[in-house]
Amino acid sequence: MRNNPRLLLATDLSARCDRALDRAMLLSRQLSGSLVAAHVVENRIVNANLSGDEEIRAAILDDFPELAGIERLVIAHGSVPSTIAGLADELHCDLIITGVARYNNLGDFIVGTAVDHLVRQARVPVLVVKRRARHDYQRLLVATDFSSCSRHALEEAAILFPTAPIRLVHAYHVPYESWLKSEGVREEIYAETEKELHDFLAGSNIGTLEGRLETRPVYGELETVVAQQLRETRSDLLVLGTHGKSGFAYATVGSHAADLLASMPCDILMIRETHR
Template identity: 45%
Template sequence: MTHPVRSILVATDLSARSDRAVDRALELGREWNADVHVVHAIERDAATTALDVRRVLPDPGAKASVGLPYGPAPKAITDTAREMAADLVVTGVARYNDLGDYLLGTAVDHVVRDAPCPVLVVKQRAHGPYQRLLVATDFSKGAKAALLGAAALFPEARLHLVHAYHVPFESRIKSEDVRAIARSEAQQKLDALLADLPEAVRSRIEPHLASGEPGVVLDEVAREVWPDLVVIGARGISGFVQATVGSVASSLLQRVAADTLVIKEG
């Protein structure tokens, strides 16, 4: 069966902090037998050459092509991804405390919004294939698309499906009945989602339902299952703010140390 990813674009600024993204992209290329294209955007007159880019690869002779597009990094990356019909864009991070601190600065929001394909933000060193995925869901169409997309990309991985439900008036009414009703409604939605999934996907899912603020619940589950990849569905309207799990998307990018895959609906 043909893997859905045949072409990977990975962005680098030639610094050591880009190494993790480049290493992961090359590993995925080997795992999926996909072409890897390493891109370094040149915004000013620079003497950067393809050889300079190859020097940052773990193996300068690695099977990968090199591109040196001109222009601001965000646009150069998304334009190149579109031109080469990339199936996945890979980028890295510098620090975790703010979205503006990502390797490409606030460009990550631009890349996620404008890339024609899923975007993988790499935070950790690659130590093997992704095996434990944490997938956030609010039972929306976009969240379901992200779940199915991640399942197709990583057909051997365990899928930890997380939903944080709201208990109405919990701060004012300490009622077990109210809590039970809220959980029952969430469970019904989960059951409906699972029933609508292919058995090959359903059999790999471990559901996690909990009441509370979504970011807190996702953080707690992440500490419990130690995912090596977090998956977020995004509508692509205005970047992370319009993710299908709301502001949880930006919260996850800051709070969870695992790599993050953003998949846009359609």
């Protein structure tokens, strides 16, 4: 990601998007970047009280005066995911910031279909904001399966947040565990996993990570391991990598990616390995 990045806030401007708006404004200051806000009007939705884009713009600024200080407010029409992804390319944005579809006090986050599709279609990283933006991100948790896309996610996150401590976690299993109960087998698998982790890091451009990267192979199911590591580290940002060709369905955490995006309680940064 370049210096002084351009950030794109994708918002429906409802109350549930306040968190994404606050995080976008905080992040633009933290990164010394510029901020563009985009509101997409679905083609099938017609508001009889608003006859054109300028009236929509005026109504938005009346409700959200904070947006008057951003670089640009874009009113667009079409399918939300594809339009936002297209705007990110057209406006040369480096990061898309959006919110979740619904949040309740029980901690149940539900990512809407539009967010899922946006992650699939966007060629730049997508930050899904769930928590209130009370401060800069303090600690990052990066999940890895030792793929090139998870390496790219680690490197990009390290550049984007150059001072935050990072824990790199890999969830592993013992094959045929119900049959192989030997403690020696588990120790052997752990040693192999540690070697894979060492080799993974040896192939990374991690010069900027010295002194702030901690690695942790952890036995268990991915979702359980990630949740436990978030609690243990008190990380406020989870970073996942996705493949450029396969898209969101084949993220670095495989078919579990959608589950993680929906269930984890913190903000999630999806970084796609692709060439612009």
